[in-house]
Amino acid sequence: MSALKIKKGSSSHSAYELRDPNADIVEKHTLAVIVDNEAGVLARVIGLFSGRGYNIESLTVAEIDHTGHRSRITVVTTGTPAVIEQIKAQLGRIVPVHEVHDLTVEGPSVERELALFKVAGKGDQRVEALRLADIFRANVVDSTLKSFVFEITGTPEKIDAFADLMRPLGLEEVARTGVAALARGKK
Amino acid sequence: MARQMTGAKMVVQALKDQGVDTVFGYPGGAVLPIYDEIFQQNDIRHILVRHEQGAVHAAEGYARSTGKPGVVLVTSGPGATNAVTGLTDALMDSIPIIVLTGQVPTFMIGTDGFQEADTIGITRPCTKHNWLVKETDKLADTIHQAFHVAKSGRPGPVLVDIPKDVQFATGRYVEPKAARVSHYQPQVKGTIEAITDLVAAIEKAERPVFYTGGGVINSGPEASRLLRELVDSTGFPITSTLMGLGAYPASGKGWIGMLGMHGLYEANMAMHDCDLMINIGARFDDRITGRLDAFSPGSKKAHVDIDPSSINKVIHVDIPIIGDVGNVLGDLVNVWKSRGRKTNAEAVAKWWKQIEEWKTIDCLSFTNSEKLIKPQFALQRLEALTKKYDRYICTEVGQHQMWAAQYLTFEDPNRWMTSGGLGTMGYGFPASIGVQMAHPDALVINVAGEASWLMNMQEMGTAMQYRLPVKQFILNNERLGMVRQWQELLHGERYSQSWSESLPDFVKLAEAFGAKGIICKDPADLDDAIMEMLNYDGPVIFDCLVEKHENCFPMIPSGKPHNEMLLGNASTKGAIQAGGAVLV
Numbered sequence: 001m002s003a004l005k006i007k008k009g010s011s012s013h014s015a016y017e018l019r020d021p022n023a024d025i026v027e028k029h030t031l032a033v034i035v036d037n038e039a040g041v042l043a044r045v046i047g048l049f050s051g052r053g054y055n056i057e058s059l060t061v062a063e064i065d066h067t068g069h070r071s072r073i074t075v076v077t078t079g080t081p082a083v084i085e086q087i088k089a090q091l092g093r094i095v096p097v098h099e100v101h102d103l104t105v106e107g108p109s110v111e112r113e114l115a116l117f118k119v120a121g122k123g124d125q126r127v128e129a130l131r132l133a134d135i136f137r138a139n140v141v142d143s144t145l146k147s148f149v150f151e152i153t154g155t156p157e158k159i160d161a162f163a164d165l166m167r168p169l170g171l172e173e174v175a176r177t178g179v180a181a182l183a184r185g186k187k
Numbered sequence: 188m189a190r191q192m193t194g195a196k197m198v199v200q201a202l203k204d205q206g207v208d209t210v211f212g213y214p215g216g217a218v219l220p221i222y223d224e225i226f227q228q229n230d231i232r233h234i235l236v237r238h239e240q241g242a243v244h245a246a247e248g249y250a251r252s253t254g255k256p257g258v259v260l261v262t263s264g265p266g267a268t269n270a271v272t273g274l275t276d277a278l279m280d281s282i283p284i285i286v287l288t289g290q291v292p293t294f295m296i297g298t299d300g301f302q303e304a305d306t307i308g309i310t311r312p313c314t315k316h317n318w319l320v321k322e323t324d325k326l327a328d329t330i331h332q333a334f335h336v337a338k339s340g341r342p343g344p345v346l347v348d349i350p351k352d353v354q355f356a357t358g359r360y361v362e363p364k365a366a367r368v369s370h371y372q373p374q375v376k377g378t379i380e381a382i383t384d385l386v387a388a389i390e391k392a393e394r395p396v397f398y399t400g401g402g403v404i405n406s407g408p409e410a411s412r413l414l415r416e417l418v419d420s421t422g423f424p425i426t427s428t429l430m431g432l433g434a435y436p437a438s439g440k441g442w443i444g445m446l447g448m449h450g451l452y453e454a455n456m457a458m459h460d461c462d463l464m465i466n467i468g469a470r471f472d473d474r475i476t477g478r479l480d481a482f483s484p485g486s487k488k489a490h491v492d493i494d495p496s497s498i499n500k501v502i503h504v505d506i507p508i509i510g511d512v513g514n515v516l517g518d519l520v521n522v523w524k525s526r527g528r529k530t531n532a533e534a535v536a537k538w539w540k541q542i543e544e545w546k547t548i549d550c551l552s553f554t555n556s557e558k559l560i561k562p563q564f565a566l567q568r569l570e571a572l573t574k575k576y577d578r579y580i581c582t583e584v585g586q587h588q589m590w591a592a593q594y595l596t597f598e599d600p601n602r603w604m605t606s607g608g609l610g611t612m613g614y615g616f617p618a619s620i621g622v623q624m625a626h627p628d629a630l631v632i633n634v635a636g637e638a639s640w641l642m643n644m645q646e647m648g649t650a651m652q653y654r655l656p657v658k659q660f661i662l663n664n665e666r667l668g669m670v671r672q673w674q675e676l677l678h679g680e681r682y683s684q685s686w687s688e689s690l691p692d693f694v695k696l697a698e699a700f701g702a703k704g705i706i707c708k709d710p711a712d713l714d715d716a717i718m719e720m721l722n723y724d725g726p727v728i729f730d731c732l733v734e735k736h737e738n739c740f741p742m743i744p745s746g747k748p749h750n751e752m753l754l755g756n757a758s759t760k761g762a763i764q765a766g767g768a769v770l771v
Binding site: 039040043044047051082085086089090092093094095096098 | 307308311312315316319336370371494495496498499500503
């Protein structure tokens with residue numbers, strides 16, 4: 001209707017507000033989610049992220065208490081402060097979720113990731129790869145005359161740095177576990 | 188006491204122990220053992236619907252009108268997938284529903300068996316929680332947990348998927364009180380500091396408004412009672428969302444009408460201009476807020492909600508209070524009283540003067556016709572002729588739904604059943620069946636549009652079979668009215684696919700089912716026709732032929748703030764210079 005003076009293509013054609021309500025700065029947060037170790041619990045957590053349009057940068061999950069049937073999900077996510085708060089509240093609503101901790105804001109924490117790198121090469125490249133692995137305290141866990149498999153643990157940034165160095169030296173394959181994280185100090 | 192019984196028997200026993208008297212369902216291969224147990228008892232009444240979607244909406248109607256959870260029993264595969272719309276509807280509107288689905292035997296799961304579907308996977312995002320029960324020993328415990336989760340905290344739908352071999356096998360039955368429910372205990376009590384902050388704001392407020400929602404009704408009758416006490420003793424104005432109608436009576440002195448996209452002018456203006464907004468059990472839905480950055484710009488906002496994820500989801504609030512509405516209201520009233528029942532009465536009186544001025548706009552006025560029935564007029568007459576009854580109103584979704592919310596009045600909670608969040612066409616008719624089951628002697632009316640009503644018209648069979656005298660009041664404009672209205676306003680009057688062609692003769696349709704059909708097209712006959720509907724002891728389809736091109740006003744166009752409403756007739760009075768005038 002011309003009387004409404006609505007420009008074609010404007011969000012006023014929609015039932016919804018299409019502009020981004022949060023133009024705030026995007027932050028990266030590491031969340032630890034303690035859940036019942038039951039079928040489908042990981043799907044509930046992942047489904048929440050995909051269904052509501054949240055990001056997952058990294059996700060790890062494993063049982064941490066066999067008798068208590070508890071698993072720990074460590075998820076690294078990004079979003080504006082409002083979105084991060086919403087993610088935590090939404091996680092807390094899932095019935096088999098017992099605790100949600102934001103390790104990024106609840107005081108200092110340690111983060112570690114384990115990665116395996118397959119590097120193939122010969123001659124100087126091979127020697128250089130070994131030398132750099134030594135600097136990064138990576139272990140050789142498999143070796144052939146043409147390749148190494150290095151095992152490295154550290155922060156995601158350290159592993160990124162190691163990957164950058166290995167790439168020109170014949171990096172063939174990478175396997176990363178994703179982040180495991182704990183708060184520092186006594187509980 | 189642990190008792191041994193088959194899984195199928197356990198289902199029926201668990202329902203009995205949970206106090207269930209009515210189950211809405213449809214049998215099929217994967218639930219035959221449970222239906223066999225239902226056959227052999229008389230405590231639980233099973234209502235055979237004609238489509239599983241109808242079963243879930245009927246259970247929603249039952250739940251909304253009683254405050255008790257609704258129970259549904261359907262088979263695997265298509266039985267479960269047909270329940271998905273109802274589950275999503277109940278999730279959006281926080282209605283406690285327990286859906287029990289059959290499943291192929293455990294050893295067949297994953298083989299693409301006949302009528303197999305990944306029910307848990309499909310319904311995970313549309314339930315509050317769901318369970319696949321693989322051992323009979325865990326069945327009773329799981330059903331009791333399901334009731335606990337559905338009713339606790341923010342209510343919602345849950346689903347228990349029961350493979351057929353689990354129904355046949357024998358296991359240990361546990362009583363409800365022995366079930367493991369300890370870890371899911373949402374916070375119900377608000378922190379006293381936040382409540383005191385709100386009381387301090389109430390004492391100072393110059394332009395306060397209560398903005399209440401379905402949470403008040405979900406919290407139970409005590410919450411409505413406390414709300415009335417608080418509103419009446421503070422003398423503050425109160426508006427409500429679509430879902431919250433009836434929590435505060437329309438005849439109450441604080442009532443300023445429904446707010447939102449099709450809310451009343453005075454309610455939306457009060458929301459925009461207030462200095463203290465007290466949100467109780469509502470969730471700042473996009474139909475309420477309009478344009479977010481222009482939503483009530485100058486107000487301090489308090490928000491009472493049992494769901495922490497509702498707080499600061501779309502609107503940042505200054506005083507968040509997480510807790511059950513009834514519980515928080517109780518504390519709020521006590522703290523306010525103990526501090527001397529103070530309000531800024533002088534300023535509030537001035538505020539009321541402003542609101543009264545807005546009321547003079549008379550935003551619900553419309554040009555009546557002597558030749559054609561205006562839909563608003565039809566609802567005004569329905570209101571006048573049924574007001575004396577303790578009536579229950581259901582609706583479908585669309586223009587008629589908004590007109591019903593505007594022109595009908597509600598004095599008590601649990602009398603208004605409508606699909607608010609999901610906006611499910613086809614909700615109202617089966618919901619009216621559920622309401623009538625729960626209140627056999629009450630007047631139950633479904634205000635419908637012809638297009639919505641056709642979506643679940645098969646439930647005429649159910650209404651007839653159980654002699655449920657539900658009145659289907661169809662405002663028939665031969666259009667998808669709300670779609671048509673948006674096309675007129677926003678899409679250059681290109682009416683793409685928004686008319687109802689090849690409609691049935693509703694009178695003959697009623698007669699084909701053995702019900703009564705009434706057609707009315709002359710405003711002069713309307714009262715007599717409505718009385719004929721009310722006086723008939725049985726289901727009635729009332730085909731009310733109304734003006735085809737009527738638009739629903741007031742309307743906040745999307746992307747606009749509350750103070751830029753379009754009005755229908757009212758704009759001709761010069762109150763608003765918006766494009767509303769040319770729309771009439």
